[in-house]
Amino acid sequence: MTTPGSQSALRATNRRRVLEHVVRAGSPTQAEIARQTGLSAATVSNIVRALTEEGLVELTATVSSGRRAQAVRISRSTGLAAGVDFGRSHVRIAIAALSQEIVAEREVRVRRGYPAAEGVAVAREVFDELVESTGATRADVVALGVGIPGPIDTRTGLVGSGSILPEWVGAPLEELVDGSFGMPALIENDANLGALAERTWGAARGVDDLVYIKISTGIGAGLVVDGRLYRGASGTAGEIGHTTVNTMGPVCRCGNRGCLELEAAVPVILERLAASHGADLTIDRVLDLLDAGDVPARRVLDGAGHALGVAVAGLCNLLNPSMIIVGGDLARANTPLLDSMRGVLRQVAVPSAVEHVRLAVSELGARAQVLGALAAVFQSDHNILHLTGELSS
Numbered sequence: 001m002t003t004p005g006s007q008s009a010l011r012a013t014n015r016r017r018v019l020e021h022v023v024r025a026g027s028p029t030q031a032e033i034a035r036q037t038g039l040s041a042a043t044v045s046n047i048v049r050a051l052t053e054e055g056l057v058e059l060t061a062t063v064s065s066g067r068r069a070q071a072v073r074i075s076r077s078t079g080l081a082a083g084v085d086f087g088r089s090h091v092r093i094a095i096a097a098l099s100q101e102i103v104a105e106r107e108v109r110v111r112r113g114y115p116a117a118e119g120v121a122v123a124r125e126v127f128d129e130l131v132e133s134t135g136a137t138r139a140d141v142v143a144l145g146v147g148i149p150g151p152i153d154t155r156t157g158l159v160g161s162g163s164i165l166p167e168w169v170g171a172p173l174e175e176l177v178d179g180s181f182g183m184p185a186l187i188e189n190d191a192n193l194g195a196l197a198e199r200t201w202g203a204a205r206g207v208d209d210l211v212y213i214k215i216s217t218g219i220g221a222g223l224v225v226d227g228r229l230y231r232g233a234s235g236t237a238g239e240i241g242h243t244t245v246n247t248m249g250p251v252c253r254c255g256n257r258g259c260l261e262l263e264a265a266v267p268v269i270l271e272r273l274a275a276s277h278g279a280d281l282t283i284d285r286v287l288d289l290l291d292a293g294d295v296p297a298r299r300v301l302d303g304a305g306h307a308l309g310v311a312v313a314g315l316c317n318l319l320n321p322s323m324i325i326v327g328g329d330l331a332r333a334n335t336p337l338l339d340s341m342r343g344v345l346r347q348v349a350v351p352s353a354v355e356h357v358r359l360a361v362s363e364l365g366a367r368a369q370v371l372g373a374l375a376a377v378f379q380s381d382h383n384i385l386h387l388t389g390e391l392s393s
């Protein structure tokens with residue numbers, strides 16, 4: 001036991017701050033650790049030396065500002081993080097070392113309409129196989145990140161309405177995951193995980209204020225404010241799909257009128273092109289047509305970009321993010337979609353709120369959610385508790 005305020009308590013606090021920064025940042029240099037934690041270079045150097053001797057961190061050569069430097073990362077042998085992404089017809093699982101290296105990953109197809117309990121059972125089976133393939137055991141896994149394409153009520157642990165897995169609404173997902181995996185689980189909606197993944201591995205590395213918009217059957221946004229995921233009081237922040245962008249538009253499944261989802265989600269885009277291109281169109285085909293200069297495809301995508309721009313202008317006025325990332329099925333539309341959004345932002349947002357905002361598409365594609373589930377574990381306190389041995393004490 002250490003006396004609060006004593007030298008040894010201070011040393012323990014500083015050591016924890018360094019570890020916390022390394023596990024969240026991946027492989028920062030010692031200078032970056034000093035800058036981010038506010039500790040002196042000498043203190044950081046002493047702590048890193050001690051952590052290296054204990055085998056908790058390792059040093060690797062890197063280049064920082066054109067100079068040779070040493071990056072610090074968590075040793076690969078200290079523990080693992082696991083991530084699961086439940087989709088409409090797939091379950092994707094990945095295992096990473098706490099050093100943020102992905103060590104195993106697999107996607108399995110599941111029948112549409114599968115219930116939550118079946119999804120969790122499939123995930124557990126693949127998880128066991130992947131962990132075994134790395135030569136580790138379940139006890140080495142610090143925590144499990146879980147992504148679902150819909151809201152999860154953070155107060156009750158139940159899947160909320162509006163999920164694109166309608167069979168899952170009201171399912172006690174937290175309980176099912178707890179019962180099957182028996183380890184700390186962090187459940188997030190897919191847009192939140194997209195934001196975390198892009199910040200850890202993708203287009204928004206190191207960005208502290210960003211909005212990730214996932215467009216597929218529905219539309220949701222993951223908000224990172226001041227370096228942290230913003231979930232709101234009950235976990236439903238970022239339901240941008242039900243922002244009104246057309247006050248005279250049709251009535252939405254949510255009861256509201258003229259929602260963004262009715263202007264820019266994938267089913268609407270397909271429906272609008274049915275008259276010119278037939279009813280059996282897929283979104284990949286639409287994006288091919290767009291690349292080939294097809295006029296109807298371009299017009300419908302312009303309309304979607306316009307509606308997105310209106311909704312995003314409101315978000316920019318409210319949050320002033322430095323980056324907006326479009327992920328999901330429309331990410332491949334890239335330049336035409338982003339240009340259309342940018343045009344609207346120039347017209348309707350507060351100029352100072354959008355002056356420096358960067359628009360980009362997701363770099364991680366279909367892997368964004370499972371990588372985000374891993375990132376959720378890196379951002380959580382579970383790994384610090386694991387590394388400092390506080391779990392077992």
Ligand SMILES: [Zn+2]
Pocket residue numbers: 241242243252253254255256259261
């Ligand atoms: Zn709606």
